[in-house]
Amino acid sequence: MKTPQKAISQLISQKEILEQLKEIGVSAGMILEVHASLSAFGYVCGGAQTVVNALIEAVGYSGTLLMALQCSDNTEPSAWENPPIERHLIKTVREQMPAFNKKETDTRAMGAVVENLRRRDGIVISHHPNCAYVAWGKYAKLLCNHQSLHFPLSEESPAARLYELKGSVLLMGVDYQRCTALHLAEYRSEIRPVILRGAAVELEGKRMWKKYLDLDIDSEIFNKVGKRLEEKGFVKKGKVGMADLKLFKADAAIDEAVRYFVKDHPYARYLQPSLF
Structure with a gap:
């Protein structure tokens, strides 16, 4: 016998999401990198479709939405950790993993919101095999038209274009x-x-395993950067259902992160001229 589930007692609508987005400063014409967890909201009537509809309505057709579309299965298997893979299977993964396809390749742990945006008409997807982005709106092509295979999140990335265009980041x-x-x-x-x-x-029409250079990036330290952004008043906060909203300028956040990494991060000691 199945255990009865608790009845839904609160409902979040597109109108409510839109009102809160406007309250924290999301407006027409804004270029917005969005990261969202649908489950964090509580019950949203219409699910991810409703969230994306609200975002599109908030920025309007003069605005732009940008979301990360990372395909973590299509990566070097020897570096897998969650879960790791046995050594004798690594060669098989390199030989058998399907080539990246903008429409077909699965993402992992990116969430329903980005997958809903991915299915919308008029979207643009950058062509990196595991660090791609999906964008919708006025500057979608400009953000995603060239993302280098090597060092994919550096100066030839949608993140760098977001910085140059004075875009913002919204965490939901x-x-x-x-x-x-x-x-x-x-x-x-x-x-x-x-x-x-x-x-x-x-x-050239052939599937192959391609090696490329990158940095050993690590996002675990980003919460400390976020704390500094909040202390300096760079972050506008709101709430929809149970989900906290945080809005901030991308260029201010990236500049603050650079200052933190260079001056205060433990790795900074390797950058001191006295060590060379």
Whole structure:
């Protein structure tokens, strides 16, 4: 016999989401990188479709939405941790992993909101095999038209274009660790070592395993950067249902992160001229 589930006692509508977005400063024409957890809201009538509808209505057709579309299965298997893979299977993964496809490749742990945006008419997806972005709106092509295979979150990335265009970041029910734009600060501060990665790609109609260079990026420190942003008054806060909303300028956040990494992060000691 199934255990009866608790009845839904609160409902979040598109109108309520839109009102709260406007309350914290989301407006027409804004360029917005969004990271959202649908489950953090509580019950949303219409689910991810409602959240995306509210975001589109908030920024309007003169605005732009940008979301990370990371395909973590299509990565170097020897570096897998959650879960790891047995050594004898690594070669098989490199040989058999399907090439990245903008429409078909699965994402992992990116959430229902980005997947809903991915299905919308008129979206643009950058072509990186595991660090792609999806964008909708006026500047979608500009944000996603060129993302380099090597160092994919650096100066030839949608994050760098977001910085140049004075865009903003909106966190909906997630913390600062989910803020992909902050990875740009890791590249600019040069605190991370260079590593070799790999992914399955399609080149000239053929599937192949392609190696590329990147930094050993790590988002665990981003919450400390976020705390500093809040202390300095850079973050506007709100709430929809149970989900906390945080809105801030991308360029201010990235600049603050660079200052933190260079001056206060433990890796900073490796950057001191006296060590060379």
